[in-house]
Amino acid sequence: MCLGIPGQIVEITDINNKLAIVDVGGVKRQVNIACIVDEQHPPEACLGDWVLVHVGFAMNRINEQEAAETLKLLEEIASVMS
C-alpha cells in the first residue's frame, strides 16, 4: 500500500495543474507534482529531479547526495569484510 518507486521527471506537461512526465525504468507516465512544488521550487525547476512515485503523485524528491553517502558507507563495510 505504501509502495513507492523512484523515477526521474523528464517533462513538465501542465504548470497550472502541476503535472509532469516521470520516467520509471524506461516507462513514462504522468504524475502530479503538487507535493514537491512551492515558491522556492516551482514546477519548472522540477525537470531532472529524481522523485518517489506513489499512487500517481511524486511524493518527495530523492536526495542524491544522501543516497551517495549511504552507498559509500555500505561500500566501506563491504571493503572491510573483503
Next chain:
Amino acid sequence: MKYVDEFREPEKAEALRREIEKLSQQINKHIKIMEVCGGHTHSIFKYGIEEILPANVELIHGPGCPVCVMPKGRLDDAIAISQNPNVILATFGDTMRVPGSKTSLLQAKATGADIRMVYSPLDSLQIAKNNPDKEVVFFALGFETTAPSTAFTILQAAAENITNFSMFCNHVLVIPALQALLNNPNLQLDGFVGPGHVSMVIGTDPYEFIAQKYHKPIVVSGFEPLDILQSIWMLLQQIVENRCEVENQYNRLVQKSGNQIALEAMNKVFAVRDTFAWRGLDEIPYSGLKIRDEYAQFDAELKFIIPNRKVADHKACQCGEILKGVLKPWQCKVFGTACTPETPIGTCMVSSEGACAAYYKYGRFSKTLQKQTTEKPKVTISS
C-alpha cells in the same frame, strides 16, 4: 534501475549480514524487532532476510498494512455505498478481494455493482468528470503515505467545483497505532524498523516518544534489502551501546520534519477522528482521519446512508493476534489450510503486504516451523 539496483547488491548484503552476526554475538539475549510497515514485511520475505539473520534476532511483523487493519464493518460500508443506484465506487486494487461480512468488493462487482480499480485517486476524479450523471465515490484508505494524494484530489475537486465526486475516508495514522502497541503488556519488543514512506511525509520527529518515553530504539528504513539489513545493523548497534534513539537510515528520502507541503494539504482537508476501529487493535483514540467540515460536500459518509455496523471477525481467524505480533502466521489455526490467498478468511492473507500472505507466498519455513505447521490440528470452517 537507479536507486533500486545499488541497494540490492549481494556482496554488500553479505557484509551487512556478517556485521549483524558479530553484533548479535555481543547481545546475550533474544532480540525482538518489529517492522511496522507492510512494505517492509513484503521485502523481508521476498529477499529472504529473515532466514539470514542470527538465531537470537527475531522479526515481528507489525500492523502497518492498511488493508489488513481495516475492520470488516468499514468494508461492508463501502459495499453498501456501491449498491446505491447511479454510484461508481473507485478503489485501489488492494481492497478488491478483502472479505466483508458477506461479500467482497470483487463479488459485489460480479453481481452488478459499478466498482472500478484505479491506480491514483486522481483517476477517480477523472471518472467523475467523464460521468457527470453518476455519483463517483473514492474508497480512500492508507496511512500518511497515501493521505496527501487524496487530500490534493479533494482540493482539485473543490477548485474545479466537481459536485458528483466524494470520498469514503478510511485513512489511519501510524503514531497512535505504535502507541497502542507499546502500551500492550503482552508485546515485548526491543526495537522498531520504522516505516520509510510514512516518514517521508511525517518526518522522524514524531517517533521521539518511542525513544524517550518507552526507551526503545527505532530506525526509519528504506525498502530495498540493503536498506533493511542496514537498519537492523543500526538497531543492534544501539542495543549493544545501550542507546535508545530515533535514527534515519532512509535519509535519501526522509527528512527530520517530513514533507511540509504534503502535511499542509493533509491538515487543510482532514481532521483527526476522536476514535477509529482497527482490526486486531480495537478502537484507537485519534488514530483515523475524517474530511473537514469545509469540504463536507466531498464526504461520502454525509452523502450516503452508511450501515456503520461493527462486525466481529471470523471465529477461526487470528489476524488480530498476528497484527499485534503476538502470534506468527503459521501459528494461526487456519493458516494455509482453510485460509489461503485464493480463499482468504482474514485480511492478512489477502493483501500482498499481509504477514500471512508473505509467509504463504514465499513459503520460507525453518524445519521447526514446518514441523509445527504439519502438526496443526485440522479445523472445520463453518460460516
